[in-house]
Amino acid sequence: MSVLEIKDLHVSVDTELGSKQILRGVNLIIEQGQTHAIMGPNGSGKSTLAYAIAGHPKYHVTSGSILLDGEEMTTLSVDARARAGLFLAMQYPVEIPGVTVTNFLRTAKTAIDGSAPPLRGWIKDVKSSMSALRMDSTFAERNVNEGFSGGEKKRNEILQLELLKPKFAVLDETDSGLDVDALKIVSEGVNRAKSNTDLGVLLITHYNRILRYITPDFVHVFVAGQVVESGGPELAVQLENEGYDEYVKASAAAAAAIASAEAADAAVTSAAAPAVNA
Amino acid sequence: MTSATPAPTTVPESTVPDSTVPEAAAAAFAAPAGGHRGEPVGSKSHTDGAWHEMPVQTRSERYASADVGDFDDPSGHEVDWKLTPIKLVADLISGPLDGSPYDVTASPVDGFTLSWIDRTDDRFGSAGLPEDKASANAWSSVDQALAIDVTGESPSAEFVVARSGLGTVARGAHTVITAAANSRGLVILENSGDARLTENVEIVVRDGAELTVVSVQEWNDSAVHLASHFAQVGRDATLRHVVVSLGGSVVRVNPSIHLSSTGSNTEAYGLYFADAGQHLEQRVYIDHEAENSRSRVKYKGALQGEGAHSVWVGDVLIRQTANGTDSYEENRNLVLSEGTRADSIPNLEIETGNILGAGHASSTGRFDDEQLFYLQSRGISEEEARRLVVRGFLAEIIQKIGSDAVEERLTRAVEAELVDAVAGFAADGAAEGAVA
Ligand SMILES: Nc1ncnc2c1ncn2[C@@H]1O[C@H](COP(=O)(O)OP(=O)(O)OP(=O)(O)O)[C@@H](O)[C@H]1O
Ligand SMILES: [Mg+2]
Numbered sequence: 001m002s003v004l005e006i007k008d009l010h011v012s013v014d015t016e017l018g019s020k021q022i023l024r025g026v027n028l029i030i031e032q033g034q035t036h037a038i039m040g041p042n043g044s045g046k047s048t049l050a051y052a053i054a055g056h057p058k059y060h061v062t063s064g065s066i067l068l069d070g071e072e073m074t075t076l077s078v079d080a081r082a083r084a085g086l087f088l089a090m091q092y093p094v095e096i097p098g099v100t101v102t103n104f105l106r107t108a109k110t111a112i113d114g115s116a117p118p119l120r121g122w123i124k125d126v127k128s129s130m131s132a133l134r135m136d137s138t139f140a141e142r143n144v145n146e147g148f149s150g151g152e153k154k155r156n157e158i159l160q161l162e163l164l165k166p167k168f169a170v171l172d173e174t175d176s177g178l179d180v181d182a183l184k185i186v187s188e189g190v191n192r193a194k195s196n197t198d199l200g201v202l203l204i205t206h207y208n209r210i211l212r213y214i215t216p217d218f219v220h221v222f223v224a225g226q227v228v229e230s231g232g233p234e235l236a237v238q239l240e241n242e243g244y245d246e247y248v249k250a251s252a253a254a255a256a257a258i259a260s261a262e263a264a265d266a267a268v269t270s271a272a273a274p275a276v277n278a
Numbered sequence: 279m280t281s282a283t284p285a286p287t288t289v290p291e292s293t294v295p296d297s298t299v300p301e302a303a304a305a306a307f308a309a310p311a312g313g314h315r316g317e318p319v320g321s322k323s324h325t326d327g328a329w330h331e332m333p334v335q336t337r338s339e340r341y342a343s344a345d346v347g348d349f350d351d352p353s354g355h356e357v358d359w360k361l362t363p364i365k366l367v368a369d370l371i372s373g374p375l376d377g378s379p380y381d382v383t384a385s386p387v388d389g390f391t392l393s394w395i396d397r398t399d400d401r402f403g404s405a406g407l408p409e410d411k412a413s414a415n416a417w418s419s420v421d422q423a424l425a426i427d428v429t430g431e432s433p434s435a436e437f438v439v440a441r442s443g444l445g446t447v448a449r450g451a452h453t454v455i456t457a458a459a460n461s462r463g464l465v466i467l468e469n470s471g472d473a474r475l476t477e478n479v480e481i482v483v484r485d486g487a488e489l490t491v492v493s494v495q496e497w498n499d500s501a502v503h504l505a506s507h508f509a510q511v512g513r514d515a516t517l518r519h520v521v522v523s524l525g526g527s528v529v530r531v532n533p534s535i536h537l538s539s540t541g542s543n544t545e546a547y548g549l550y551f552a553d554a555g556q557h558l559e560q561r562v563y564i565d566h567e568a569e570n571s572r573s574r575v576k577y578k579g580a581l582q583g584e585g586a587h588s589v590w591v592g593d594v595l596i597r598q599t600a601n602g603t604d605s606y607e608e609n610r611n612l613v614l615s616e617g618t619r620a621d622s623i624p625n626l627e628i629e630t631g632n633i634l635g636a637g638h639a640s641s642t643g644r645f646d647d648e649q650l651f652y653l654q655s656r657g658i659s660e661e662e663a664r665r666l667v668v669r670g671f672l673a674e675i676i677q678k679i680g681s682d683a684v685e686e687r688l689t690r691a692v693e694a695e696l697v698d699a700v701a702g703f704a705a706d707g708a709a710e711g712a713v714a
Binding site: 054055056057077078079081082083087088090093094095096097098099103104107108111112143160164 | 646647648649651652653654655656657658659660662663666667669670671672673674
């Protein structure tokens, strides 16, 4: 059985003002077939976690690990992670001018499997996934995400998820911007992938409504770059009713305590830092 | 004496009536992709904004002559030479040239004839006159011109005329392509091997004809090639003109297309891929003289490597006589590495207010890292991802040619450029990896 293990993950991001610490020790264990929902306020670092797992070059793992069946992912290239079985459905999928969906899907499938898929079966798979996701067949000849509406982009992400058959998928706000019908269609796509390939899912969302279609096994509250609370589906309901205030306050108090402790160590740190950078 | 003709003006971008194509679609590479916060994907290389600097001389007044003695040696500051590495081509501009016929390869195709004609032949000089000294030098150097006559009526008929290995001695050449009234056809000029060449290519598209001319420059690395194409498009006739420049050290191909008869139409496309140290230049001039004439200009280029330089100048003149003109021109550059320079200069001169549309767009954008990440996150290797993106960018032009065989061949040629370019990336990547 496959396991995705995130251990004490610290991640910083390159900004114009220099490096900024975003994730401060994330721990998660996701087993094959499980669905973990992550909920947290804007800017708490949810997308950062998603990008760090996928290996976006702007996000640097400063310590900790991401292990897929015991294999360290943080040292692998973005494409190698995908080939190992990780998938990220992006919050904002990118447009690729001049590259058709058909060409893109076949290229990706060939890269993931290590050889080109047998043509007839592949065309059938693409067609049936597209029709299940209510994507018109004309999308196949359109350029990837170019001129797609927000909802169409999200369906296109789930189309890839179904066809590429990863072991674990991170869905970053796949539900945002979807109307009720689209939400249902997209959720069904995820559920199909779960039942067909025993997919493990890390589902990032702000809203409980997608969790009515995709039932989470665990819900985690994410604040200031950390998981501050974990529970079952009932936690999502509680969060939707009460918000994150309580968690944000607790986390701020903890951060203040750490900051004053750090201030005490300041002399040591500032002496050491230049040597590390040089 | 007073003239009823208003003085020609160069219209700055903001006041150009742009009723044909929205500029928004244009920004694909200039705009940051998606909503993911990242460093802005802006223009990194130099782009010369046309509307800041009026041309010294408006296009309608530019001097033309067949006599090389009528032109001064350019100093390199002239508006039509200032972006060209003039020292590297001085011999072609004013030195002695070998103007004798050379070997051409062409398999016979029904509807096309190929012959060498004397300069006293009516076809010689039927489409235009030199506007710069390199062109005039070539014009004066030849006794004979290569004539390609199109008389067939099959739209898919293709005639390939290939030159390879013109040597390293400076030479002049002259070609005249004439499409008979109501004829159809595709003429492909293939250039490879060595060359130090300045030449004129005349294209006459008679009434009702539809002609495609594709000029492919796949010269050796050290080749130098200056070309002026002059085209006259007849009544309700169409010229599709395609310039593909991939190989050569300095390649400058300047098409001037005159829409001199009612309903004349042109589509001028270009594709270039400038590697390290390569100078690829194209100055496109569309002259709307007649009523209801239409033009579409689209050039796309990729630049990769230290000193890769591309120049695109798009002059569109809409004369007072050209009521009902419909015109749009556009240039897109994709910058793949540091150290490149893409000059992109659209100019519009409009002498009549009574037009359907006239617009332009120009952008120079860096390779988009977010696109790369997206493709890689689907398992596609960095090398293949880069190839996909660049191929996608340039494919739009190749797909306009309208010949499967040519499209396939050019796709392969671009592919070969990409393999070289991507090898460069891989080396960069490895170096970065080693430092980090
Ligand atoms: N590329 C970047 N450059 C600068 N700051 C960044 C970058 N990426 C993330 N950040 C910052 O890191 C923090 C976490 O951002 P992230 O996108 O991970 O939050 P999020 O939890 O996904 O928020 P949302 O719910 O709004 O999607 C924010 O303060 C954000 O501004
Ligand atoms: Mg986010």
